[in-house]
Amino acid sequence: MTESSLFKRTAAELAEAVAAGEVSAVEVTGAHLDRIAAVDDAETGVHAFLHVNREQALAAAGEVDAKRAAGEQLGPLAGVPLALKDVITTADMPTTAGSKILEGWQPPYDATITRRMREAGIIILGKTNMDEFAMGSSTENSAFGPTRNPWDLDRIPGGSGGGSSAALASFQAPLAIGTDTGGSIRQPAAVTGTVGVKPTYGGVSRYGLIACASSLDQAGPCARTVLDAALLHSVIGGYDPLDATSIQQPVPDVVAAARRGADGDLSGMRIGVVKELGGEGYQAGVERRFGEAVEVLGKLGAEVVEVSCPHxxxxxxxxxxxxxxxxxxxxxxxxxxxxxxxxxxxxxxxxxxxxxxxxxxxxxxxxxxxxxxxxxxxxxxxxxxxxxxxxxxxTLVTRDFEAAFEQVDVLVSPTTPTTAFPIGEKVDDPLAMYKNDLCTIPSNLAGNASASFPCGLAEEDGMPVGLHVMAPVLADDRLYRIGAALEQALVSEWGGPLLDKVPELETA
Amino acid sequence: MPSISRDEVAHLARLARLDLEPAELDHLAGQLDQIISAVAQVSEVAADDIPPTSHALPMTNAFRADEPRPSLSAEAALAQAPEAEDGRFRVPQILGEEQ
Structure with a gap:
């Protein structure tokens, strides 16, 4: 396998290749570290990472290889590299939350999700850039300089998790962790053509997540494919006694839902298009791709109706x-x-x-x-x-969701009103910046599960558009079924994943 | 319409223990006025009889077993302190000379 064939592969493929002994975890990790060195320059490149953990990543990969050699059973993501948002604590790496006030801070403990990923054999490559304390929609509010969108380096990669989304879209890692308080997983996913899932509030532990707004914050998986996101979700999800808001119920079987969705049959599913999330202020190319994606879901057998959520x-x-x-x-x-x-x-x-x-x-x-x-x-x-x-x-927003979910299984909207905008355009115009999260915020207020899936490029600027899917509390599996069905339909229509169209980056 | 003056911003900054430069105060006062005018829309909603929601999923009394478990050592807790002395955090004076 060549290096480029390694870093372009999905997490599921890489884990399978490692488990089968076709490639070592050290080789996989090395290929991604080389890719980071080639495309992630802070001044001229993507600048997704604030810190790269080269020696420790290779050492962790070596441990996975040793376990395999010893005949130990490996987890479904063992040996797969991951980019970790710098708001999640790591005992072996600085954690800054994008703020000068925490520059160089070395946490004395691992977050629960950090620990779970290490135990699963996931290789943490480093820490990704973000808006300071996860406040922003562009990653321009980082104290350490902006991250650039791999689709167009003059544009924002979304925020606050722009480092994680950009790392995925520039093939620096096949998996990433984001945190979503008002859209910080889903909006970056939408504007980079990647997959981002905000689990049900309480579905993934917040222990070791530096708090922005505690009643809204939720960590979740980011990836290039729906199945990869599901695999990561099942590693990080589930009850944690160290988080008082953690739900004491099993995580829905998101991996099975993703595999089922890939069959492309959505018959029996009822999908509601939210009337209030569209129209004035929405970019034409976003509305067009969104409308087509909804048509695809209809063709796959889902029943589509319009639903009003007035609040x-x-x-x-x-x-x-x-x-x-x-x-x-x-x-x-x-x-x-x-x-x-x-x-x-x-x-x-x-x-x-x-x-x-x-x-x-x-x-x-x-x-x-x-x-x-x-x-x-x-x-x-x-x-x-x-x-x-x-x-x-x-309360009223939550009631709107409850009423809607009596009629339909999931709700849909565009993820963001517009595609990625140029760096600098809205950085000192807070009201314009806040509108990026118009469609994603209701799910944070109500705590239900939501996700963004790629649904094409807007004609006017060639930038990615996301389909936003909202499911009831603890029905995270529905997101994956819809997302995987849409993914297989669109990938076959396009003749390959959307990210095949991302421009080649200049390499150092 | 609500309005927020430069002096009010300065007062809020004092309450929030946040030094702001004069230029920051000028800039923020204008922006906050705009933001507060926009978010004041929430008052349009008739909600007198609606209960407030503080948390998405209501949960009360998340207990754990009352068992000892390891905690941070003093060394680990002090390792990232701006300054430490004699196994404690060293902080600037809390009381002024005249107190």
Missing amino acids: FDYALPAYYLILPSEVSSNLARFDAMRYGLRVGDDGSRSAEEVMNATRGAGFGAEAKRRIILGTYALSSGYYDAYYGQAQKVR
């Missing part, structure tokens, strides 16, 4: 009250005392002055905006009108 129009404003409120509280832990940055400690300044100076120097513009906004929304006198009212809207 979804208020999900975005409610989210931008709830999220900053939680952020202003969660980011209070960065106080310059126990870990992270400390500035101005000159022997004369008080602890409070050092704290104020450190937070002023350590947080970027978007983090500051949201801290101030959240502090305002929680202030006495405003609490009922803003935070309290937003929590009521949250």
Whole structure:
């Protein structure tokens, strides 16, 4: 096998090749590390990674090879490399959450999902770039410079998990982890032509996930194929006693659902197109590809109807009250005392002055905006009108979902109103930036499972478009059945995966 | 329409323990005013009799067994401290001279 044939393969194929002894985990890992070295330059390349774990990755791969040689049974993703979003703690690598306030911070413990992946023999290549504390839709809010979209290096790769999505789309890793508070897995997946799944809230442990908004944050799998995402989901999912919001129920059989979906038969499934998520403000090429994808689902046997969720129009404003409120509280832990940055400690300044100076120097513009906004929304006198009212809207959004799921099995919409925009275009226009998450936010408020699947390129700019699928709480398997059915239909129509069309990157 | 002044932003920044430069205060005041006007839409929804939702999936009392388990050692906890002294976090003075 040549190097390029290694890094272009799916996770399922790589794991099978490793298990069969056709290739070693060390060779697979080496091929991906070489690819990173070739295309990921911070100044001129994709810049998906903030930290690459070369020696440790090769050592972990060597352990997988040794286990295989000893005749041990390997897990279904053993020896497969992965790109880990830098908001998940790793005891052997720095974890910055894209913030200067945590630059160089080496966590004293592994997140639960980090541990589960290591135990499954997944090789963590390094940590991926992101908007600071997962706040943003473009990865431009990283303190360490933007990540570039492999489809067009002048455009954003989505956010906050733009490093993870870009790593997948530029073949630097076949698997990645994202976290989704308002769309940070699904929107980057949509704009890079990759697959991203936000599991049901509580379905994947948050222990070791640096909190953005605790009632909304959810880690999940990212990949280039639906089956690969399902395989990763089943490794990271399931009850964790270290997370008080973890669901004490088994993860739905997402791998079986992905395999079943690949048969291309959706008969018996009812799909609702959300009336409120389309029309004004949606790019023509996005609406066209979305409409065609829905037609494909109909041809595969699904029954398609239109569904109204009237309170979804208020999900975005409610989210931008709830999220900053939680952020202003969660980011209070960065106080310059126990870990992270400390500035101005000159022997004369008080602890409070050092704290104020450190937070002023350590947080970027978007983090500051949201801290101030959240502090305002929680202030006495405003609490009922803003935070309290937003929590009521949250109830109404959840009720819209419940009513819709009495009529249909899943809901669909475009993942994002537009394709990837040029770097710099919206970075200082918060309201324009926030609209990227219009379609993805309702599922964070309600906690149900959602995903984005590639559905083609918009004609006007040649950039990828995503189909957004929303399923009820704990019905994550439905996402995979729909996604896999759509994938097999579109791949056969296109004559290959969408990412066959991504431009060749210049290699160093 | 709500409005938020530069002085209010400065006050909020003090509450949030966040030093902001004068230029940041100018810039943020304008932006926050826009954002708050936009999110104030939530008040259009008639929701007097609607209960608030704080968590997507309601759960109460997630207990664990009351059994000892390993925790971080003092060395591990202090390893990433900005400054440590005598096995403790060293912090700037908490009380001023006159206190």
